[in-house]
Amino acid sequence: MEGLAGAALAIALVGLGLWTLIVRRNLIWKLLGLNVGASGAVLFLVSLAHRPGARPPIAGLGPGPSADPLPHALVLTAIVIDFATLALALVYVIFLTESRRTQDVRRLEREEGEWPERLGGSR
Amino acid sequence: MAGTLRREPVTAAVAGVLLYLALGVAGLLGAGRGTGLLAILGGWASLLLWAPGFPLGTLGGPPWGVALAGDTLAVGFWALAPLVHAAAWWHERHRSTTFHGLVTLLVGTCLATVLSRDLFNLFILLDLGSLLGAILIAYDLRSRPVWAGLRYLLLSALGMLVYLLGLGLVYGELGTLSLVQIAELAPGLAPPALGVGASLLVVGTAVKAGVFLIGFWLPEAYRLAPVGVVTLLAGLAGKMGIVALARLSEALPVGPAVAALGVITGFGGLVYALWERDLMRFLAYHILSQYGYMLVGFGLGGPAFAGAVYYTIAHCLFKGLLFYAGGSGIEAVGVREIPHLAGRLPRAAGWGLALGTWSIAGLPPLAGFVAKEFLGGLVPSPYAWALTLLGVGTAASFSKILPLLHPARGHGAWGGVLFLGMGVVGFSAWGLASLPGVLSPATWGKALAAVVAGYGLFLLVRRVRVPLPKVELDHISLAVLVAAGLLAVAHLLVG
Numbered sequence: 255m256e257g258l259a260g261a262a263l264a265i266a267l268v269g270l271g272l273w274t275l276i277v278r279r280n281l282i283w284k285l286l287g288l289n290v291g292a293s294g295a296v297l298f299l300v301s302l303a304h305r306p307g308a309r310p311p312i313a314g315l316g317p318g319p320s321a322d323p324l325p326h327a328l329v330l331t332a333i334v335i336d337f338a339t340l341a342l343a344l345v346y347v348i349f350l351t352e353s354r355r356t357q358d359v360r361r362l363e364r365e366e367g368e369w370p371e372r373l374g375g376s377r
Numbered sequence: 378m379a380g381t382l383r384r385e386p387v388t389a390a391v392a393g394v395l396l397y398l399a400l401g402v403a404g405l406l407g408a409g410r411g412t413g414l415l416a417i418l419g420g421w422a423s424l425l426l427w428a429p430g431f432p433l434g435t436l437g438g439p440p441w442g443v444a445l446a447g448d449t450l451a452v453g454f455w456a457l458a459p460l461v462h463a464a465a466w467w468h469e470r471h472r473s474t475t476f477h478g479l480v481t482l483l484v485g486t487c488l489a490t491v492l493s494r495d496l497f498n499l500f501i502l503l504d505l506g507s508l509l510g511a512i513l514i515a516y517d518l519r520s521r522p523v524w525a526g527l528r529y530l531l532l533s534a535l536g537m538l539v540y541l542l543g544l545g546l547v548y549g550e551l552g553t554l555s556l557v558q559i560a561e562l563a564p565g566l567a568p569p570a571l572g573v574g575a576s577l578l579v580v581g582t583a584v585k586a587g588v589f590l591i592g593f594w595l596p597e598a599y600r601l602a603p604v605g606v607v608t609l610l611a612g613l614a615g616k617m618g619i620v621a622l623a624r625l626s627e628a629l630p631v632g633p634a635v636a637a638l639g640v641i642t643g644f645g646g647l648v649y650a651l652w653e654r655d656l657m658r659f660l661a662y663h664i665l666s667q668y669g670y671m672l673v674g675f676g677l678g679g680p681a682f683a684g685a686v687y688y689t690i691a692h693c694l695f696k697g698l699l700f701y702a703g704g705s706g707i708e709a710v711g712v713r714e715i716p717h718l719a720g721r722l723p724r725a726a727g728w729g730l731a732l733g734t735w736s737i738a739g740l741p742p743l744a745g746f747v748a749k750e751f752l753g754g755l756v757p758s759p760y761a762w763a764l765t766l767l768g769v770g771t772a773a774s775f776s777k778i779l780p781l782l783h784p785a786r787g788h789g790a791w792g793g794v795l796f797l798g799m800g801v802v803g804f805s806a807w808g809l810a811s812l813p814g815v816l817s818p819a820t821w822g823k824a825l826a827a828v829v830a831g832y833g834l835f836l837l838v839r840r841v842r843v844p845l846p847k848v849e850l851d852h853i854s855l856a857v858l859v860a861a862g863l864l865a866v867a868h869l870l871v872g
Contacts, residue, residue: 268542275535276854281527288534295541302549325548328497332541335504339534342508346515346527353520362524363849 260301267294281347281357285340292336299325299332386427387434390447390492393423393455397485404478413466413477417459420488424455433494433557444494444555449683450623453690454491454613458484460800461612461697464793468705469605476516480605483509483614490617494556494628496544496578499621500537503585506617507533510610514602522601528850529594535854536584536592539861543577546570547629556628565872566630572868575629579638580861582625586618588638588672589645589665591857593848596649599661600713604704607657608793611664612697616689619668623675623685634864636676640763643669647770649845651838654714656703656778660696663774667692667737669767673760674752684752687808691748694804695736698797702729705790706781719780723789731782732798736805738772738828741821744801747808750815750824765827772831773838 271291275284303322309315311323351357354365396419404412430452435442462484469476483506490502507530515526548554550570551562566572580591587595595615599607626632646665653659671692674685706726707713722730736743749768753761809816 268538272535272854272858275531276851276858284531288531288538291538292534292541295538295545298542299545302545324554325545328544331497331501335501335508335537336534338508339504339530342511343527343530343534346511346523346530349518349523350520350527353523359850363847 257301257304257306260297260304264294264298264301267291267297270294279359281350281359284359285343285347289336289340292332296329296332296336299329386429386431386447387436387445389423389426390431390445390451390455391436393420393426394485394489394492396420396423397488398482401478401480401482401485404474404481406478407474408478409474410466410470410472410477412474413462413481416481416484417462417466420455420459420462420484424452428452442555443498444557445492446494446557447492450620450686450689451491453686454616454620454693455488457690457693457800458488458613460796461609461693464612464697464701464796465605465609467792467796468608468701468790469603472605476513479509479513479516480609483513483609487614487617491620494624496547496554496556496559498554499624500540500544503540503582503617503621504533504537506614507537507585510598510614513606513609514598516603516606525594525597525601529598531850532592532594532853532857533585535857536581538581539577539584539857540581543574543579543581546574547578550574556624560628564629566868567872569869569872572872573865575625575631576634576864576868577861578625578629579622579631579634580857580864582618582621583638583860584618584857586622586668587615587665588618588668589642590848591853591860592618593853595664596658596661599664599700600655600657604701604708605793607704608697608701608797611660611700612693612797615664616671616693619671619675619689622672623682626676626678627682631868632676632678634676634867636673636760639669639672639674639676640760642666642672643763643767644770647767647774648843650774651770652843652845654716656707656713656715656718656781657700659715659774659777660699660703663737663771664696666767666771666774667696670749670752670764673756673764677756677760681752681755684748684755688748688752691736691744691801691804691808694797694800695733695744698729698794698801699733699737701793701797702726702733705793706730709787709789715778715781720783720785722781722785723787725789725791725794727782727785729794729798730778732801734775734778734782736801738775738831739768739824740828741824742805742809742816744805744808746824747805747812747815750820751808751812754814768827769831769834772828773834776832776835777839 268291271287274287303325308319308321311320397416400412400416430447434445486506511526511530515523626635643666650662671689674681706722709723710721736745739746739749
C-alpha cells in the first residue's frame, strides 16, 4: 500500500474508533471502538515507514532501499500493549456484567449509594 | 574515556531497575512477600552507587540506544520510591505474594520512567504503569473499585492512543525518538506536523497524569483503591505522567502549554476540593490543584524547573502521608464523610493528617512552606500570583478537616505514618538547611498571612453550596479530543 493512502486510512480508522468510543453507551462497543482506533494508530506508524519502491525491512532480502525498520519494531510493542489492555478491560467488563447486571456506562456512572455485592466480595 | 567513566552510574541504575522488576516477577510467581523488602534494599543500594547522578547516558549502542538521564528529578524519585514502597508494604503486609509482586513491579516501572529520555520508552513505561495501577486499584474485586479501575484503563488507553499518534508525527518530522536528540535539534513548532504532534503528546500524557477534566479518572480511583495502593499512587506512581510532561517540556517547545494546563488544573481541582465532603475524594481533588504548582514550574523551565522538582518530591511525601493517614483512619472507623469522622479517628491517623495538613497548607517551617516559597521565588510574576492564590485556596479547603485532627481513641496504624512522617520532617529540615533564604521573618509572615486568609475564605465558602456538575466518562473522552484539537490549533497559529 502506498504511504499516503495508508495514512489516510489510518486517520479514518482512528476517527471511526473514537466516534464509537464516545457515542456508544455499551462497554463492549466502547472497547471495540478503542481497539479500532488503536489499529488506526498502528497503521499510521507503519505507513510512516513507507518509502517509494522500498522492500520490507528484513535482512538478506537483497539490495535496494528498505522501509524504515524502527516503526515496525514500535508497532510490535504497541500491539502487545493494546492486547494486554483489552484483555484486562474485558475481565473487568465480565465482572461488572455479573455483579451489576449491566454494561451500560450511563447506568454505571449514575448509580449512587452503596453497591451491594452479588459475588463473593473481597478475596 | 569520559564515556566509559559515565557508563558506570548508568549500569548501576539500570541494574537497580532490572533487580526491582525481577523481584516483582518473582513475587508474582509466588516467591513470597519478602521480595518487596529485598527490592527496597536493592533500590536504595543502587541509588547509592549512582547517587551524584549522570547527565546523560544510553542503554544499547547507537543508533537505537535508549537515552537515559540521571538528573535531580530522577535522584529525588529514586530516594523517595523505596520509602513510599516501604510504607505501602507495611500496611498491606498481610496480603498475598501476588499483590506484593504487582506493587514491586509498579515501583520498578516508576524507577525506570524517571530515568527515561525516549518517547517510545516513556510510552511503554506509562502504559505498563497504567495496567498495573488498574489491577491494583480493583484488587479487592468489589464492583465500585472495578468500575473505577475500568474507567482509568479506558481513559489511559485513549490518552496513550493520542500519544502514539503524536509520537508518529514527531518521528516522521524529526526522525528520532530520543528526547535528548530532539532537544539538541531545538525544533520550533513551525512545521505543522510537529506542532500537531507535540500537542497530541502533551494531551495524551496529561490524561495519564490526571490533569483537570481530561484526567478526571483520578478522584474515583484514588477514593476506592486499597490504602497501600493509594499511598503508592499518591506518593509515587501517580506522578509519572507529570514526570513525562516535564521531560516533554524540556525537549519540545511546549512549555507554555504545560504551564497553562497547570493553571487550569490548579484552579479546577481547587473548586471541586472546596465543597467536597468525602475525605478521600477531597484529598484526590486536592492533588489536582497541587499539580498546578508542578506543571507551572516544569512548563516554565529554567530555574523554575528546579523549584518544581523540589515541590514534586515534597508533595509526594506529604500527600502520601495524608492519603495513608486518611485511608487507614477510614478503615478503622468505617465511614468516609469528613463531618462523621470528626473526633473518631485513631491517634496515628489524626497525627498523620495533622502533619500532612500543616505541611500542605504551607505552615512554616514544614516541607510545604519551604517548597512553595522556593518555587514561588523562581516563577515570573503573573504565575507567582496564581500560585499564591492557589496557596490561599489550599489553606481554605484544608480548614475543613481541622475537626479531624483531635484524635479520639486507639492507636491505629502507625507504621506508614512513621515512615512518611519521618520523610516529611527530614525533607523540611534539609530544605531549611539548604535554602537559608526562606528563614527570613518576612517570608514567615507572608506564609502565615496566606494561611489566615485561607481560613477566612473557608469561613465564607462553607455557608454557600455550589452544585458542581458531575463529570462522566463520555464527557472526559470528548474533552480529551477537544483539548487535543484546541492545543493543536493554538500551536499551528503560533508556529
